[in-house]
Amino acid sequence: MAKKNAKELGQKPIGKLLLEQSVPASIGVLIMSLNIMVDTIFVGNWIGPTAIAAINVVLPVSFFIAALGMAIGVGGASIISRALGANNYEKALKTFGNQIGLTLLLCVSLAGLGLIYTDSLIPAFGGKGEIFDFAKTYYQIVLYGVPILGLVMMGNSSIRAEGKPKFAMIAMVIPSVGNLLADYILIYVLDWGMAGAAWATTGSYIVSFLFILWFFSSKNSELKLTWKHFGLEKQIVKEIGSLGFVTLSRQAVVSITYLLLNNILFELGGAPSVTVYAIVARMLMFVLFPILGITQGFLPIAGYNYGANQPQRVRKSINLAIGSASLLALGIFSIIMIFPEQIASVFTQDPTILKETPAAMRWVFAALPIISLQLIGSAYFQAIGKAIPALLLTLSRQGFFFIPLVLVLPNYYGLWGVWISFPLADLISTLVTGWVLKREVQLNLKQA
Template identity: 30%
Template sequence: MEENSEIRNPLGIEPISKLLRKFAIPSIVAMLVSSFYNIVDQFFIGRTVGTLGNAATNVAFPVSTICVALGLLFGIGGAAAFNIEMGKGNKEKAPFYIGNVVTGIMILGTIIAIGILLFLTPLLKFFGSPDNVLGYAKDYVGVTAIGIPFLIMGLGGGHIIRADGSPDFSMTCNLVGAIINIILDYLFVMVFDWQMKGAALATIIGQFVSFVLVINYLRHYKTVKLKKEHFIPSLKCIGRIASLGVTPFSNQIAIMIVQITLNKSLTYYGALSNYGDSIPLACAGIIMKVNQIYFAVIIGLSQGIQPIASFNIGAKNYSRVKETYKLAVISGTIVSVIAFIMFQVFPRNIISIFGNGTKEYYQFATNYFRIFLFMTFANAIQPITSTFSTAIGKPMKGTFLALTRQIIFLLPLIVVLPMIFGIDGIMYAAPIADGGAAVISIIVIRGIFRKMGE
């Protein structure tokens, strides 16, 4: 008789703290590297093109968010489905999920890239681009759109590589691409003076290298052997992948919707203030990407718990499932408190890294940093609880939690509060939304644990 998979698989027997370090650290590094793609572009563009260039990268950010959303939909969904089936001992069924991740990403990525290139100008205007920023945004997105299939595969492929027990190689794929991006960014933007197009070209070359590394790994998958039939599209497999990946996907789509609304609000209410329409858009873009570095740690941590929680829920080892969640939340809260202190104490120092500005520029940036990100110390609870819910096979709860902060709270507040308080209302919307999302997450996880105990 074949041994129980829990005995053979380290996910079922090794200490949770050791497993969390093993899976979370590479995942955090991968997310940080993904964030640095945008940060590096922002840094070089800010020091060459200036405020309008920074505003353009903010306008372009929804495109990146769409790619991240699809990468998480297929990557986390496929990895969760694969690990759950492996936890149950279904080795013949599990590899179909990996193959369908690859096929689905390449098909959808190509369709999105073509669609963006065909409708570039109306899309950027819809994303909130003022006329004086549109040319810069077209230069940037017109090039980065070509690399969309490579970007999505790099993101999604990292998750299915981690699911195979190789988190270090997943980290390497992202790290190599990022290093290439940084080197080429300096060369193309600072030396050749290619400005927006140079930054975009450096980005897609780095993404392509990561893509090649992921594809090469899949040829030598460790836990199961991938065959041609595993890559044939299956509606049943893709449906299961989508159901388990819908939580992080929904969260990213919600972020995109909020970002578009935020850009339009910043431009409109900024024009009515003494800041003008470009300063709020540029400052918010920089601060959002700095905050993305903090969230990269939190999201990486939440992704790191996925294979541990998924395997042990499949093996019905509920005490290890609970321990995984609790350790992740404690770790995330420590990181959040450190980030909160930095955002409150050093806002001007951080914003100065991305170039110089006027008195109004620094005034808005400092206020936006301190007010918009005031609840950072509590912001680990919602994403960790959301991802955890999906990882244990409760995608509806995970999706609901993913939408609480962005759609249920933040989106209406961004629309309503500026009507009363002007552009300052946009700043106060975020801490209110963050606090509400944290409270709801605590209520949901208590219910999950209570039912798990029963």
């Protein structure tokens, strides 16, 4: 039965498949994004606006370590999807075993280093002045759970590679709901402050991990491992690394972006400007949920059908994914442009932050309707195992365009130079991705 589910990726109509894969993925991303956003609302209203800035300082460090698990998961999932499409189940099992070993080795090592160098890393990421003590409290507790989060991110990608999006969705929903309940108890009821917020987050990682462990131990998964599958195999590790490096590089650039922005904004406007960025960043995570859900749903469909040598189905999946994601993005864009003041007031009542946030939000989201092409276009190359174009396109938006812009424009335009860098980078990277994707489809996905 499990194998039949995987084979359906190459048999069912693309529209139905994309709906089946994307809706659970979108719900999972939505719940996770709501968790992050509501967590920020709780922290802002129950602890204070400086606490929001403190969490924003910690995120790039914890996210980068957790991104190792995500990178290994996404890289391995591409191999697993294509292996299942080619009926090579032994390779799928070996890949999964190697994913687990690599995730544990790398995430535990980096989390340990992160804890050793706490006092150096926090200021480097913008945790200065009044932000430092809040950030240190949150950082130390959250980092204990980051290796577990790495395993969760890795396992979630592997579940989706099997064609089981509903279980992947549940794995994201459970910790999100648990985190919010724990926030209420630990922050509001017990008044643990930043420590309560941190323990709520770490506990949620553990709950999600236990569910994923249950999934792979049950009959729902076809990836049934034996000890022989855990031995690292050079060729598989290399392939996981080359494809996963795309995701890891993207997260590394995200961490660098946070580092730069936290420091630039602190110099230009102090802690309030860092808080404004934290609010906008949470909204960015939240509003992208349908686009990211469609992208995640698209990945196993494209990978499986590419492995099964069905180019027409791959082409159709690309067109449907980009078209549907763009329509949804347009609707979300309209809401943000009309109601930025109301959105900002949900997070805090601080007058300085309420004054700065709406204009920043409008500029940051100005190119939202077109970025679906960039996200799905770069994800396509990862799905089919072409690491180099996937890497370059993934890095283009923030690495090649945004970082240079944000280093230059604030020197001339101050805070406005920071915010205008976002839509400019989105526009340029989307044009580049569109050209590369069109060329790839014309050359390698010819109609029969």
